[in-house]
Amino acid sequence: MIDPNKIKLLATDAISLLQSLIRTPSFSKEESGTADILVSFFKKHNIDAHRYLNNVWAVNKYFDKSRPTLLLNSHHDTVKPNPQYTKDPFQPVMEEGKLYGLGSNDAGGPLVSLIAAFIYFYNAKDLPWNIVLAATAEEEISGKNGIEALLNEEEFLSTTGTLNNTFQNWSAIVGEPTQMELAVAEKGLLVLDCIAHGKAGHAAREEGVNAIYKAMDAIQWFRNHRFPKESETLGMVKMNVTSIITDNKAHNVVPVTCQFTVDIRVTDAYTHEEILDIITASIDCEVKPRSMRLRATAIPLHHPLVNAASEMGKGYYGSPTSSDKALIPFAALKMGPGDSARSHSADEYIYLREIEEGIEGYTRLIETTFKKVQ
Structure with missing residues (x-):
């Protein structure tokens, strides 16, 4: 007692x-x-x-x-x-x-x-x-x-x-x-640094490939994608884009790179590796995980x-x-x-x-x- x-x-x-x-x-x-x-x-x-x-x-x-x-x-x-x-x-x-x-x-x-x-x-x-x-x-x-x-x-x-x-x-x-x-x-934590690569050009002449637009396409994917498997106790995998930045400060230059960060709360329905494979196959960006430790x-x-x-x-x-x-x-x-x-x-x-x-x-x-x- x-x-x-x-x-x-x-x-x-x-x-x-x-x-x-x-x-x-x-x-x-x-x-x-x-x-x-x-x-x-x-x-x-x-x-x-x-x-x-x-x-x-x-x-x-x-x-x-x-x-x-x-x-x-x-x-x-x-x-x-x-x-x-x-x-x-x-x-x-x-x-x-x-x-x-x-x-x-x-x-x-x-x-x-x-x-x-x-x-x-x-x-x-x-x-x-x-x-x-x-x-x-x-x-x-x-x-x-x-x-x-x-x-x-x-x-x-x-x-x-x-x-x-x-x-x-x-x-x-x-x-x-x-x-x-x-x-x-x-839930586990997987933080990704993603980089969209474009091509420099003069904004007035619509030259180059705008890395921001490529990043926007990827960000839209993160916003809309739903992982089909759901955990009994943890529910759905959740993804949020939490920051974005470009290499360019000039208003008249098409940016070459656009980097953004994604916070992913992973459930026991997926491994970090499975999540990473799905993402890299779905977006046109370089994807770098900060750590794979927090399962x-x-x-x-x-x-x-x-x-x-x-x-x-x-x-x-x-x-x-x-x-x-x-x-x-x-x-x-x-x-x-x-x-x-x-x-x-x-x-x-x-x-x-x-x-x-x-x-x-x-x-x-x-x-x-x-x-x-x-």
Whole structure:
């Protein structure tokens, strides 16, 4: 049974930690200060924390390499503050049951709630699964020195018994603001830089081949095309042209090149390679993917975490946004306190009650899961 008094004490501690994190700027690639705070926090709780770059991680006291492992992961980097802030983004102000501050909702609230849940189980003996807590960097930019780097780091692999880097029998809860609903699937991200090539000429004499017009034909294709296969949990593949620029600034010269960027949210109905093949066969442009790393992901609906959550009465959905879930090479469930609609907004906040509810929800989910697998 979950101890409500212990949850309340952990919530008080978690809110204090979140206030410290808000006071400390932690833009992506600049998270050293918050990493220091997290290491000190674990030390205060007599937990041996490890650090690699700006990633901080710890394992439960009675870690046993022969057991399956549950990774609790969230990030401590933030975007830069929205210019429409009316409050100091680095001042953790409490008003009317809300805690304001940059990163309070995305993903400070989920992070400190996961840390509290980790502490709740830290000293427990004979857990059916190990628990690993990872507070990672560079999530907001899908950087390579965040969760991806940590999961390939030698000390992490050695300590957790995964030197062969296969992560067999690992599962994860990724902390993001989902109002504690279950995101069982998540769209991948494919960003394309497309270049339409024309031929220079004098605009008055209608010479050359206008690269803008070629780009317009391609953009019209992106606007109208519908991929026929639809994902059960993620729906349709979505494509949006988000920027356009030419090489030419003169009004009287037909532009030679026109470059535009396409943001594609990929479902599990297609691979990145299949999407790319369809596009290159359909438009008369040079197409360059920026990255093929952020794949669509889904946790099996029969997974113990999903079964446990269903037993708790929770529904599930497919998330249109990407997170570090895309970079975790094993089954991962995305959930956490807070609301995704508040992320990256001016005067970001999280309700104080959401943090306590997040801690209680995480601990109950873990306890229910462990009972089902024993």
